[in-house]
Amino acid sequence: MSPRRTTAGGQIDRLKTVRFTFDGAPFTGHAGDTLASALLANGVSLMGRSFKYHRPRGVLSAGVDEPNALVTVLRGAAREPNIPATAIEIHDGLRAESQNRFPSLNWDVGALNQLAGKVLGAGFYYKTFMGPVVGPLKGTRFWMFCEHFIRRAAGLGRAGTVADDTRYERMNAFCDVLVVGSGPAGLMAAKAAADRGARVILAELDPRFGGSANWSGETIDGTRAADWANDIVNGLKGRNNVRLLPRTTVWGYYDGNTMAALERVSDHKETAARGEPRHRHWTIRAKSVVLATGALERPLVFPGNDRPGVMLASAAQRYANQFGVLPGEKIALFTNNDTAYAAAAALGKAGANVTAIIDVRSGISDEARGLAASCGAEVLAGHAVVATEGGRALTDIKIQRFDQASGTVTGDARSIHVDGLLMSGGWSPVLHLASQAGAKPEWDDRLQAFLPPKPTQNWAGAGACTGRFATAEAIVEGHLTGLAAAGAAASAIEVPAVEPSSVAPQPAPVFEIKAEGKSFVDFQHDVTADDVRLAHREGFISVEHLKRYTTLGMATDQGKSSNVPGLAIMAETLGKPIPEVGTTRFRPPYTAVSIGSLAAERYGDLRPERLTPMHDWHLAHGATMYSAGLWFRPMIYGLAGETVEQAYVREAKAVRETAGIVDVSTLGKIAVQGPDAAELLDRVYTNIFSTLPVGKARYGLMLRDDGVAFDDGTTWRLGDDNFLMTTTTANAGKVMQHLEYFLDVVWPDLKVTVTSVTDEWAGAAIGGPKARDILAACVKGTAVDNAALPFMGIVHGEIADVPVMICRLSFSGEMAFEVYCGAGHGTHVWEALIEAGKPFGLVSYGLEALGTLRIEKGHVTGAEIDGRTTARDLHLGWMLSKKKPFIGSATMEREGLVAADRLQLVGIVALDNRPLNGGGHIVEALDENNPHGSIGHITACCYAPALGKYIALALVQGGKSRHGMRAFVSDPLRKRFGPVEIVSHHFFDPEGSRMHG
Incomplete structure (x- = not known):
């Protein structure tokens, strides 16, 4: 044992x-x-x-x-x-x-730092290391000398450097009611909503549902609260309108009732099941939200309150009731409220030796005294703990009489031998999500706690997070909240009979026991009560400044235990009540969130799988599919025994020599229609579209309003007031939001509508020397020769009796055409093109070959339009009209955006003829042991069959001025080092003779 x-x-x-x-x-x-x-x-x-x-x-x-x-x-x-x-x-x-x-x-x-005392007080690093250095290093700033040592000492844990090979998932979910927290109030809210037929998600951060019912010792309907909660959960498990998410922390509340949550799927296992992720990130969109997040017990501020063996009373009660573990052999409790007495009774029942309960209040309720008597504890009312003793573990405490009115201790100190001291300084409702939802918390003087603000979004609080700590009240409120969230009237409610073994907090005001020694407010950052007062003396009286100057409530703790005690001490120092001092705003995340889960791909039954109309054809013809943004697209159509590189080289080579066809249905497509459609396009594109003739297309570039490149694509004029805008696949949604924002907020007077029609059109791009011949063999109702269909021209015809729209444009550098038809006819038209192309050697090709063709030609995509580059960085300055203003035109000439040393687009050729990697750095001097001196990085790379070399596009300082220079690739993570030549990004047919021929 x-x-x-x-x-x-x-x-x-x-x-x-x-x-x-x-x-x-x-x-x-x-x-x-x-x-x-x-x-x-x-x-x-x-x-x-x-x-x-x-x-x-x-x-x-x-x-x-x-x-x-x-x-x-x-x-x-x-x-x-x-x-x-x-x-x-x-x-x-x-x-x-x-x-x-x-x-x-x-x-x-490092424990020697304790000898430094007040030297390491709040903000010491701002004040101590700013003077000049004397001696051999005279002339340098002291901080420059100390910085290395300070940074090595900073932080707590040491991050790893080995790549994380575990799997993560992202999921989307939609529900009528999201219940956060599964204590009695949360369970009853979920049950009430589910009973009314609502789609319910119940999220609980612990492995077991039930919250404090699992360890509180309460009885509900004559049944142990933990068993009662388990019965409710089992009833919810069998419903198809309920999803239960244990080990799931809802960490962020965003606009539109969008919630962010992290599910810890396999952290508790020695080995994850096959295909099982470590973490799963949920984005949950709920019609209504029930916050049943409970409350956290606060520590008391007194000298030595951080010694091992000192813990929260509720924590000790939980260790005893849930885990069968006692916090010590001889225990005392120190409290300012009634709930510690219930903890003492529960510990006594579990077999603990509870020797004393020290209460700063002079008046103790009969109910509390009865609980103390049940465990044989001596009640020392009107007393306070003024010191703890021991080395690396608690051995004794000292107590003195305490005058609550003056906040001082008097009389002789008395020692009590204990190895466990349990403290309870009142309770703080967990209102982080409620605060994130858009309003400031409100102070309740009776409870000495901040309560959730009035909702600004569609949420309701239930249970202890609203300040209702008694379980009977929590259950009633959970019923009402669940019914209201389900959109029903609460006309008749059956409330279980509750026999609580706990009592309401009834706390004394939050305060500090002033005695000799360090009294800690923020345990994680060693912030003491003296640090809070020092911040006040030095002028940091705003709660936001206090937080940053002292580090109170920062890092993983985020003020969960320290916020209210710290504010109380600041309020006392300022001579103001706590609500006037205020509190910091709680920001997401509530707890730490793994970066892997945020960056993960989407998996599982809730993944939004977007498939093109030709998806089944691709699978049937040997395509290897992968996720590209929201879509599944062919990577290659590999032959038996081919590697990925061999497959895409074969496909790209075929396009250059004969012809190839690729599925482009995923391109964003937006119908821009109305009398002011041309005017809108002139404002959002850098070049002019109002002069574009009907039946023609034009390449366009958009900037953000800060002058940085946003998206590129072609827009087709189908009528005087009718345009079809195409965008990159990845930015389809962002461009649509961009247009809607400016129409709704900035230019509401424009008479124009924008409609996403991405899913209405199936698209196939056919390119290569034989592309026109293939079209001529299958298109009816229109000619496709150069006179009828010049570069950027548009015609309408039929393929296999299906109406199609054809535009002659190219991203591959070859003569090429995009063929659009209704999505329902996509596969039919695609197969007709494949059949017509057989005599001409037509091949289908995937994204790898598509990328190869565009790199050879030097076309930019999202890899280069990365949110940092400008039109000039990408050699698209010729598209910046001087005849009209456009979004970003007022800011694109800022000094930083036209600096000579900006990263600009170039081509890279591997001189050692070895593969390159995206993200690899370009350096002027190679140092494999100490990689440094990056002048840019690779954005896209491939083996170019048209050149017989490994090439890449890159963003490099100086750009064009470096053409012809030798440099090196430095990629230490993948151990790739070698010589390269910097050249023009136009590797293939820079004159454009092939696509214009």
């Missing part, structure tokens, strides 16, 4: 032993344990070192609000730092290590 494990109770599986290591030492726990609970069960109280003073720290909480016990998890050679031990589910093979210590957690050289 582990030293602190109870003999029975908890929700762990005592029959299943789990083996893990912490700092290399082997430990065991049980299935259902967190790393924190398993270490506590093994008698480990020291779990970390603090940021600045390297003070020994133990676990403070039992949830995501943990500021102390941050660890690094090792997965193979990969490292993930700064994860709360309270949020890590142990599994066989788990390896974790402590942080911010050297050489070991027990013996940390």
Whole structure:
């Protein structure tokens, strides 16, 4: 039996032993344990070192609000730092290590920082290192000397450098009601909404649904609250209108009831199932949202409140009831509210020796005294803890009488021998999402807490996050909220009978116990009460300035435990009430979010799979498909035994020699119609479209309003007031939003409508020396010779009895034509073109060959129009009209956008004839051991069959002035180094004779 494990109770599986290591030492726990609970069960109280003073720290909480016990998890050679031990589910093979210590957690050289005392107070780095250096380094700034050492000491965990090879997913979901939090209020809200037929998503950050019902000890309808919650969850599981998301943190609330959530799918497993991601990121769009996010207990501010063995009372209650772990052998509680008494009773019931309850209030309710008597605890009303003693673990506390009115301690100190001190400074509703939704929190003096603001979006609060801490009230409110969210009247509600073992908080005002020693407000950043007062003396009296000067509430903690105590001390110093001082705005994310999940591809049943009309044909004819933006597109049509490179080289070569056909249905297509359609195009494009004749197309470039290139494409004039705009595949939605914004907000007087018609047209581009012959063999109703269909001309005809529209334009450098027809006829027309092309050697080709053709020709795409380049950077300055203003024209001449050293488009040829990689740097001098001196980077690369070389497009400083120069590619991540030549980006047929012939 582990030293602190109870003999029975908890929700762990005592029959299943789990083996893990912490700092290399082997430990065991049980299935259902967190790393924190398993270490506590093994008698480990020291779990970390603090940021600045390297003070020994133990676990403070039992949830995501943990500021102390941050660890690094090792997965193979990969490292993930700064994860709360309270949020890590142990599994066989788990390896974790402590942080911010050297050489070991027990013996940390950095602890010498504690001797520096006030020298390391708030903002010390702004004030200490600004003077001049004396001695041998005289003449340099002291900061320049110290910066290296300061940066090495900064931070907590050490990030890894090994590539993360785990898989991540992104998902989209839509629902009528999203319920965030699965405590009693959240469960009843979800049930009420589901009963009314609403589509419901219930998200819970813990592995088990039920929230505090899992460990509070309450009874509902005569049943243990945890069992009651489990029954509700089982009833929801069988419904097809309910989706349950455990281990899912809703971390961001955005406009239009769009919520961001992170699901930890396989972090709790030794090995993920085949195809299973590590994390899944959810974007949830909900008609209404129920926030049942609960509340977090606050610490008290007194000297020595950070010593290992000091934790929150609710955390200790949770460790006992959920994990079967006691926080110590002899325990005292220190409180300013009634809820600590329920924790004491629960711990006594679990077998803990509760010796005393120290309460700063002189008046204690009879109910609270009854709870104290049930566990045999002495109640010391009107007293406060003024010190803690011990080294790397708590051994004793000192208490004195406390005058709540003056906030001072009096009389002789009394020592009590304990190895666990549980504190409760009141409760802070978790209102982060409510605040993100668009308004400031509101202070409630009765509860001494900030409450959610009045909704500015379609959300409602339920339970403790609204300040209703009693479970009976929470359940009633959950019922009402769920029915309202489902759009129903709450005429008759059956409310379960609740027998709570907890009591309402009834807190004393938030304050600091003023006594000798360091009293910590923000445990994670070693911010003390003295630091808050120092910030005031130095003029940082705004809460936003206080946060940034002292680092109070920053990093992974985000003020979950420290915000209100810090504001209370600032308010006292200013002589103002807390609501006048205010609070910082909570910003997403609520907890840390893996970058992998944000950047992941979309998978699974909710992935928006966009397929072109010819998708099935591609699969039937050997295409290898991949995701390109929102679409599935052919990569290659590989032959047996071909590599990807061999396939795309064969396809691109065929286009140059005979003809090729590619599916371009994914291009964005926008109908621009109305009397002012031409005027709109003149304003959004850099070149003129009002002079474009009917039946002709023109290449156009758009800028953002800051003068940076935005998108390019062709627009076809189908009538005087009727244009068809095409955009790049990736920017179709962005261009549509761009146009709608300017029409709705900037130019509402223009008489023009824009309509996305991307999905209405199927498109095939056919190009090559034989392209015109193939069209002539199958098109009826129109000629396609040079006179009838000149470059950028448009004709209408039929292919296989289907009406088509044909425009002669080219991105490949060959004579080429785009053939559009109704989406429903796409495959029919495509097959007719394939059949007509057989005598001429027509091949179908995919995106790899398409990219090769465009690189050889020097055409730009999203890789070069990357949000940083200008028209001149891309050698498109000839498209900037001097006869009219356009979006971006007023800002494109800014000094930074016309600087001579800007990155400009060039071509790159590999002189060692080896493959190049996108993202590889271009350098003037090669240093493989210390790569540096980048003058640009590769944006796109390929083997060019037209040249017989490996080539690339790149953005390089000086651009055209470097043509003909030798340089090197430096790509240390992929170990690719070698000589290159910088040339024009027009590798192939720069005169354009082939596409104009």
